[in-house]
Amino acid sequence: MLTQKRLKKLLHYNPDTGIFVWMLDRPGLVRKGDLAGTLDSYGYVQIGVDGKSYRAYRLAWLYMEGYWPENEVDHINRIRNDDRWENLREVSHLCNSRNRNLQKNNTSGITGVYRNAARNKWRATIKIKGRAKNLGYYVEFDEAVCARLAAEQCLGWEGCHSDSSAFQHVRKITCDA
Numbered sequence: 001m002l003t004q005k006r007l008k009k010l011l012h013y014n015p016d017t018g019i020f021v022w023m024l025d026r027p028g029l030v031r032k033g034d035l036a037g038t039l040d041s042y043g044y045v046q047i048g049v050d051g052k053s054y055r056a057y058r059l060a061w062l063y064m065e066g067y068w069p070e071n072e073v074d075h076i077n078r079i080r081n082d083d084r085w086e087n088l089r090e091v092s093h094l095c096n097s098r099n100r101n102l103q104k105n106n107t108s109g110i111t112g113v114y115r116n117a118a119r120n121k122w123r124a125t126i127k128i129k130g131r132a133k134n135l136g137y138y139v140e141f142d143e144a145v146c147a148r149l150a151a152e153q154c155l156g157w158e159g160c161h162s163d164s165s166a167f168q169h170v171r172k173i174t175c176d177a
Helices: 004-010 056-065 093-098 141-154 165-176
Strands: 011-014 019-022 045-049 052-055 072-075 088-091 113-116 121-128 131-138
Touching (some): 004 056, 019 056, 045 056, 052 056, 056 072, 056 088, 141 165
Antiparallel strands (some): 011 019, 045 052, 072 088, 121 131
């Protein structure tokens, strides 16, 4: 298993930029000072060390903390290749799954808020333990968004995703008023 000591012998991590560079030559592969890693198909930086591939954010955790994270490492700003130390945090799987971008099929711009054409109303929902919970149907879009935000706050999601789309929308309408 890779240790912090071995990692620091092979790579240097800059916590301000999130970039790893090689500390020594690997004949036929890299030279000392070369950037380490490539983007994988999911947009994460992968780095090969001692014949094994690691995601850079996990290596950053080992480099900075001296141990492998027990839980998941979350990119706070949701940019998968932004491995700056200030952008990484250890969270539960549930918390990490809440810190996601809007799904591509979302048309309202707010997670958990949908237009129900049959009722001609906005529907607010939230997932709890993998199941969608109905928060109600609303004539006004802003009411549905507020219902979604209230549910997020009731469930204690502030630490997981304090810039949720519902939070951002309510802040905008409150500040613009």
